[in-house]
Amino acid sequence: MKPLIVLLVSFIISVLLIKAITATYNFTLAARVAMATMLLFTAIGHFAFTKGMSMMIPKCIPFKEGLVYVTGVFEILVAIGLLIPRFKSLSGWALIIFLLLMLPANIYASMHHVNYQKGTFNGNGLLYLWFRIPLQIVFIVWTYVSSIRL
Template identity: 75%
Template sequence: MKPLIILLVTFIISLFAIKFITKKYDFTLSARIAMSIMLVFTAIGHFVFTKGMSMMIPEFIPFKEKFVYITGVFEILLAIGLLIPNLKVISGWTLIIFLLLMLPANIYASINNLNYQKGTFDGNGLAYLWFRIPLQILFIIWTYISTIRI
């Protein structure tokens, strides 16, 4: 829920800040700024909740904590790429693929009732997927519209 709130609030703030500065609305730039800020926010979670996030990764994948750190850095790099005009399209496609690849980790965490913030197994369970899957789809559509379909 927090990433969605950050996405929407920063979109609105960016939209009006750009309007104030340039005297016109720039929806796609505002959307990319919002997605970038949301990505940095979620990337911070990779460093703060490393233990819990590593529990989201299936057992057969080695070096879980390193993988969590790498994906956190990757999110920061994507956030930067979305803001660089020459990199926004490739960053957008990369982010879409990344979001698709991360969905199984969210499903795995839900099936196992994982609370990644506490690193415990008392999370919301499968009910969380009713929110998470549409949210992931929203992030993918948001990214596509703001970076690729221009």
């Protein structure tokens, strides 16, 4: 829920700031700024909640903590790329692929009741997916519309 709130609030603020600076509305730029802001917000979680996020990764995958750090850095790089016109499309596709690849980790985490912020197994469980899967779709569509679609 927090990433969605960050996305929407930063979108509104970005629309207003861009309008104040350029005297025009640029919704796609505001949407990319908002997604970049949300990605920076979620990237912080990779460093603040490394133990809990590594619990979201299936046991068969090695180097879990390292993978959590790498994905956090990846989110930062994609956030920057979304703001550079030359890289916005490439960054958008990379983010969409990343979001699709994260879906199995979210399913695994919900099946095992992972609470990534506390690093425990007392999370919301499968109910979490009823929110998370539609949210992933929103993020994918948002990225496609603001970064890739001509």
